[in-house]
Amino acid sequence: MMGYIHNAGWIALVAGVYFAAAKVALALAISPGYATAVWPSSGIAVAALVLWGWRVWPGVWLGAAAANFTIQFSIPVACAIATGNTLEGLVAAALMRRLIGRQGRFERGEDVVRFVGIAVAASAVAASVATVTLGAGGFMQWADFGYHWWTWWQGDVAGIVIVAPLVMSWARPQRAGWTEARAGELAIFAVLTVLAATASFAWPYGSSLPFFFLLLPFMIWAAFRFTQTEVTTAAALVCGIAVWQTVAGRGPFATGDTNLSLLLLQAFMSTVAVMGLVLSAVLDERRRAAARLRQAHDELEQFVYVAAHDLQEPLRSVLNFTDMLGRRRDRLDAESRDYLGFIESGVTRMRRILSDLLAFSQVDSRGGEPGEVDCERALDNTLEGLKAALDESGATVTRDRLPTVTGIPTLVELVFQNLVANAVRFRSERPLRIHVGARRDGAAWVFSVRDNGIGIAPRHFDTVFEMFQRLDASNRNPGTGIGLTICRKIVERQGGRIWLESREGEGTTFHFTLPA
Amino acid sequence: MSRPGGEPILEILLVEDNPADVRIAQEALKLAGFPYRLHVVVDGEQALDFMLRQGAHAAAPHPGLVLLDLKLPRLGGLAVLGAVRARLSRRTTVVVLTGSSLREDLTRAGELAADLFVTKPVGLDAYVEAMKRLRRLALSD
Numbered sequence: 001m002m003g004y005i006h007n008a009g010w011i012a013l014v015a016g017v018y019f020a021a022a023k024v025a026l027a028l029a030i031s032p033g034y035a036t037a038v039w040p041s042s043g044i045a046v047a048a049l050v051l052w053g054w055r056v057w058p059g060v061w062l063g064a065a066a067a068n069f070t071i072q073f074s075i076p077v078a079c080a081i082a083t084g085n086t087l088e089g090l091v092a093a094a095l096m097r098r099l100i101g102r103q104g105r106f107e108r109g110e111d112v113v114r115f116v117g118i119a120v121a122a123s124a125v126a127a128s129v130a131t132v133t134l135g136a137g138g139f140m141q142w143a144d145f146g147y148h149w150w151t152w153w154q155g156d157v158a159g160i161v162i163v164a165p166l167v168m169s170w171a172r173p174q175r176a177g178w179t180e181a182r183a184g185e186l187a188i189f190a191v192l193t194v195l196a197a198t199a200s201f202a203w204p205y206g207s208s209l210p211f212f213f214l215l216l217p218f219m220i221w222a223a224f225r226f227t228q229t230e231v232t233t234a235a236a237l238v239c240g241i242a243v244w245q246t247v248a249g250r251g252p253f254a255t256g257d258t259n260l261s262l263l264l265l266q267a268f269m270s271t272v273a274v275m276g277l278v279l280s281a282v283l284d285e286r287r288r289a290a291a292r293l294r295q296a297h298d299e300l301e302q303f304v305y306v307a308a309h310d311l312q313e314p315l316r317s318v319l320n321f322t323d324m325l326g327r328r329r330d331r332l333d334a335e336s337r338d339y340l341g342f343i344e345s346g347v348t349r350m351r352r353i354l355s356d357l358l359a360f361s362q363v364d365s366r367g368g369e370p371g372e373v374d375c376e377r378a379l380d381n382t383l384e385g386l387k388a389a390l391d392e393s394g395a396t397v398t399r400d401r402l403p404t405v406t407g408i409p410t411l412v413e414l415v416f417q418n419l420v421a422n423a424v425r426f427r428s429e430r431p432l433r434i435h436v437g438a439r440r441d442g443a444a445w446v447f448s449v450r451d452n453g454i455g456i457a458p459r460h461f462d463t464v465f466e467m468f469q470r471l472d473a474s475n476r477n478p479g480t481g482i483g484l485t486i487c488r489k490i491v492e493r494q495g496g497r498i499w500l501e502s503r504e505g506e507g508t509t510f511h512f513t514l515p516a
Numbered sequence: 517m518s519r520p521g522g523e524p525i526l527e528i529l530l531v532e533d534n535p536a537d538v539r540i541a542q543e544a545l546k547l548a549g550f551p552y553r554l555h556v557v558v559d560g561e562q563a564l565d566f567m568l569r570q571g572a573h574a575a576a577p578h579p580g581l582v583l584l585d586l587k588l589p590r591l592g593g594l595a596v597l598g599a600v601r602a603r604l605s606r607r608t609t610v611v612v613l614t615g616s617s618l619r620e621d622l623t624r625a626g627e628l629a630a631d632l633f634v635t636k637p638v639g640l641d642a643y644v645e646a647m648k649r650l651r652r653l654a655l656s657d
């Protein structure tokens with residue numbers, strides 16, 4: 001019993017709103033006759049059927065019948081037309097349900113385009129039923145069939161395209177963080193939009209310039225800054241003002257020729273509404289994709305960190321007791337000694353990989369906030385830390401005057417460290433000379449680390465920065481190959497680029513940029 | 517383990533639940549060359565009992581050096597330190613050991629009221645050196 005009363009309530013609501021919207025539209029009909037630029041009721045019907053299901057169809061039927069009765073005062077005609085309108089709503093809602101479900105929100109650009117197609121098809125149903133009924137009832141000359149069908153059809157299409165998304169987005173609003181600043185921006189936007197719409201349309205026809213196209217940027221503003229609810233509302237507002245002024249004979253569309261006026265108005269309103277919707281849907285799509293990507297990235301980082309962290313303990317045990325076994329080497333038989341040797345080299349490599357992985361995973365989130373980096377100090381620290389290797393290789397290090405840049409000090413040092421260490425590792429028989437340079441290039445500094453080592457073949461230039469790519473597999477140049485990957489990650493994280501130049505047999509120069 | 521003569525015997529309490537880490541500590545101490553007595557407990561509650569000389573460890577000697585693993589089952593290192601700090605005399609040197617070299621773990625260890633925190637050494641030689649250093653630290657208090 002409660003179910004019936006509940007249903008009856010919804011039906012009455014839909015019927016009432018349908019009827020009211022119809023009366024408002026009729027009041028704004030372009031004289032003579034009742035050709036309406038937009039029939040909001042069709043949009044309300046579609047929205048109601050999508051959101052609340054088939055059970056509200058009697059509401060649509062009743063509202064349509066009542067509205068049409070007040071025009072022709074003929075019950076059979078009103079019933080027939082109402083049936084056509086109800087069919088239109090059911091067809092559109094059924095197709096919409098399959099397209100976007102009961103959510104009532106457009107989540108992809110393609111969905112909006114398909115929605116327009118649905119509106120076009122469903123409106124044809126209502127227009128056909130209505131004009132045939134009117135013709136059969138004698139209210140219309142058959143010669144005017146085309147004109148009436150066309151007028152009816154485009155009114156319904158506009159109604160569905162403008163009003164259905166509006167109702168649906170209000171019924172199912174998106175969660176959005178409304179700060180004071182954002183609410184203020186919305187208020188400014190609303191005022192400016194209304195002003196712009198009024199300014200575009202409130203001039204006597206012929207004296208106004210066609211500024212109405214400037215309303216499109218307002219839709220772009222709404223799509224980028226607010227949710228679909230605000231976009232559809234802005235579109236409806238602009239369309240409402242346009243219709244109101246045009247019917248009153250003002251604005252660039254009020255040509256005095258009903259057909260032309262209607263056509264121009266239709267084209268304008270549909271463009272505004274559909275464009276806003278498409279933009280809003282596409283931006284939503286992009287935001288969701290970005291959020292998913294960020295989440296996947298965070299999860300992966302977390303995983304790497306946890307894996308690396310938890311691996312330290314077992315690795316330490318293996319290292320310690322491989323060490324202990326090594327001290328008893330002479331007590332082992334020949335085969336056991338061999339096996340131990342393999343274990344030792346495997347373990348050493350494992351340790352380096354793990355330490356690199358840890359360093360790599362820490363670059364992103366745990367470096368801290370960017371500040372000032374004194375590159376002279378950074379290089380000093382690096383050379384200090386690599387002192388043993390530099391002395392052993394007899395390297396000479398020269399440098400330009402290094403600037404202060406924006407970045408994270410520990411990470412910049414890490415870049416220098418990796419590049420200088422690489423220069424040491426890949427040196428030739430010549431005495432090693434390393435030069436660290438810096439030059440200003442616009443808003444950034446370009447650093448270079450040049451060596452006269454063995455060089456890198458051009459075919460490797462791209463892969464050199466990939467993870468774990470080692471160009472020299474011999475044990476003379478130990479390294480897991482993650483150093484350059486870390487460099488690239490650090491440099492790119494701070495808004496820079498890294499690349500290299502090299503000639504085999506002559507040397508390599510690594511360049512990287514950092515913001516000033 | 518203990519030698520006659522002038523050198524004091526260092527009572528060491530090792531709070532460690534990983535048998536591999538216990539063993540390497542034992543091996544390192546054997547090679548470190550100073551007189552010591554090593555006591556091992558495997559969780560924080562036992563560590564508390566030992567240091568406060570209660571429960572099963574009522575007859576425990578007073579430790580001169582406590583090596584405390586950061587992550588312990590049943591009462592972590594942080595809680596043990598907190599409970600004990602007030603009641604231990606200054607003669608006890610508490611060293612927090614962490615197996616991780618990650619920045620946050622070291623920072624966390626540093627926030628504890630320990631005399632020193634160290635990353636667990638890797639390799640026997642490193643461990644022996646560490647033990648000698650810790651002994652000097654403990655005896656200098």
